[in-house]
Amino acid sequence: QSFEEIRFFAPPDLRVARFSDWETLIYDAFSPHQDIISERLRVLGAGSAEAPDILIVPVTTLLFRLAPKDFISSHYLNLAVGQTASLSELRQLLERSAYRPVETVSDRGEFAIRGAILDLFPMGHDAPYRVEWFDDEIESIRTFDPETQRSVDRVSEMQSLPAREFSLGKESIRQFQNAWHERFGGQPKACPIYQSISNGAAPAGIEYYLPLFFNQMATLFDYLSSNTLIVNEPLTDALQAFYRDTEDRYENLRYDIERPILAPNELLLEEHELFERMAHYLRVDTAAGDRTKGLQFATDQAPNLAVDDQSDPPFHRLRACLEAVDRVLIAAESLGRREMIDGAL
Numbered sequence: 001q002s003f004e005e006i007r008f009f010a011p012p013d014l015r016v017a018r019f020s021d022w023e024t025l026i027y028d029a030f031s032p033h034q035d036i037i038s039e040r041l042r043v044l045g046a047g048s049a050e051a052p053d054i055l056i057v058p059v060t061t062l063l064f065r066l067a068p069k070d071f072i073s074s075h076y077l078n079l080a081v082g083q084t085a086s087l088s089e090l091r092q093l094l095e096r097s098a099y100r101p102v103e104t105v106s107d108r109g110e111f112a113i114r115g116a117i118l119d120l121f122p123m124g125h126d127a128p129y130r131v132e133w134f135d136d137e138i139e140s141i142r143t144f145d146p147e148t149q150r151s152v153d154r155v156s157e158m159q160s161l162p163a164r165e166f167s168l169g170k171e172s173i174r175q176f177q178n179a180w181h182e183r184f185g186g187q188p189k190a191c192p193i194y195q196s197i198s199n200g201a202a203p204a205g206i207e208y209y210l211p212l213f214f215n216q217m218a219t220l221f222d223y224l225s226s227n228t229l230i231v232n233e234p235l236t237d238a239l240q241a242f243y244r245d246t247e248d249r250y251e252n253l254r255y256d257i258e259r260p261i262l263a264p265n266e267l268l269l270e271e272h273e274l275f276e277r278m279a280h281y282l283r284v285d286t287a288a289g290d291r292t293k294g295l296q297f298a299t300d301q302a303p304n305l306a307v308d309d310q311s312d313p314p315f316h317r318l319r320a321c322l323e324a325v326d327r328v329l330i331a332a333e334s335l336g337r338r339e340m341i342d343g344a345l
Helices: 002-009 034-044 069-074 087-096 170-184 192-198 206-213 236-253 271-278 316-324 335-344
Strands: 016-018 054-056 077-080 110-114 117-120 129-134 137-144 151-155 157-160 229-232 282-285
Touching: 002 016, 002 054, 016 034, 034 069, 077 087, 077 137, 087 110, 087 117, 170 192, 170 206, 192 206, 236 271
Parallel strands: 016 054, 229 282
Antiparallel strands: 077 157, 110 117, 117 129, 129 137, 137 151
């Protein structure tokens, strides 16, 4: 809701984005939707010129450890018309970047190769791309409609982020296997997750094993510029409730020998670590309870917008107000009320 509100009132040239929660419970055995993964990767992969001016992050999402910053750049792909590129090497690169080979591309994170044509739906993009080769040179790049598979617009270049926040390359898989043995021991071949990763596939719920793919983890703070301003509501109650739920789930699930799980401190920042990292940035704490003690912004008193039953039209005051300002958000109590207001205006 905050994202939509801020984006509505923000100036058109202000970039507003959100770093989404996985929208799964910690340790869940299924993965988030591809759109969520794409939205997160778009934020993590944004260069300084494309970085959002306002980034909205749930505090519980801010706790999670992330892939190192150089991971995104090391799996960044740029293709341009006239560029010489090997299609077979591109296939290997896409598979290392966790893209799924399919017959027909319809969703983010998928690619298909047919002769001298590559169809790719990159993360962080709203449309898939069709790249055609002539010999070893890229002849054309077009966007296409995933439903009809028809080409739409011709472009001169395209970029691609990794399909996941980890790699499925040989070195990454070996790192995962070694870390699994160190953490869990036992019989890894009896564990479906271990087997899937060893075979180069990404099983459901793999997001909660992310630390096994890297020697060192990062947090979202590592992706922020040094002049970032943090604005937050009171955090203590939300943090404590989340930590309690996490510990409860950990205790309930930790004894499954076919699906062992990482300790919470391997996945999350502890409370003191969160506030230590926040202390490196300018910060505004919004007030709880008595709003008069919080931030105060200069505002004008609303004009008289009452319905004038004696005039035609009766909503002339509201119309005049709408014409005098750039943006107005009208909240209605129901769909019926919204339709009535819309019809009256």
